[in-house]
Amino acid sequence: MVDLYAGDLGKHPNAVDLEYAYLDKSGYYALERQDQAQAWSPKDRQQDFFGGLRWRFEEHIPWEKRRIDRISLFRAKAELKIGNNHLLSDEEMNTYACPWHHNLTAAVCSFRTAKALKRNPGSTFDIPTFYWRNSVHFKWHSSQLLEFGLMEPGQWF
Numbered sequence: 001m002v003d004l005y006a007g008d009l010g011k012h013p014n015a016v017d018l019e020y021a022y023l024d025k026s027g028y029y030a031l032e033r034q035d036q037a038q039a040w041s042p043k044d045r046q047q048d049f050f051g052g053l054r055w056r057f058e059e060h061i062p063w064e065k066r067r068i069d070r071i072s073l074f075r076a077k078a079e080l081k082i083g084n085n086h087l088l089s090d091e092e093m094n095t096y097a098c099p100w101h102h103n104l105t106a107a108v109c110s111f112r113t114a115k116a117l118k119r120n121p122g123s124t125f126d127i128p129t130f131y132w133r134n135s136v137h138f139k140w141h142s143s144q145l146l147e148f149g150l151m152e153p154g155q156w157f
Contacts, residue, residue, distance in 0.1 A: 003052035005114035015114035061125035
């Protein structure tokens, strides 16, 4: 998930501005996903990704909701379940790569986090603006997401 937000909350108090949407050009990172059943060792080809508004305003977001990696596309099958942590019950479907190539990845750009932070009474008055030194105008084009490393070539839908 890539967080979009309005640059001027005075004009757009709901945090949505389609004409002048912004996103963060930096501040994204990944940690190896840990396997609790295997003495907290790293899971093979699985990472938890963080960044965007959930990272910058983490004091308003519970730890279990701060990850920005969400399964957007997957082939449903019998017995498959998605947990409260947004991971699938089939461990292989939670990986970023299979042993011989990278899996399909997609960047979903959304105002959802910005809207939630501005609607929530616990955070709305603490956030006068989402704009910061690493905010850039969102161009609504895949090349920008590629430049920032938020998606791979051929993944624009």
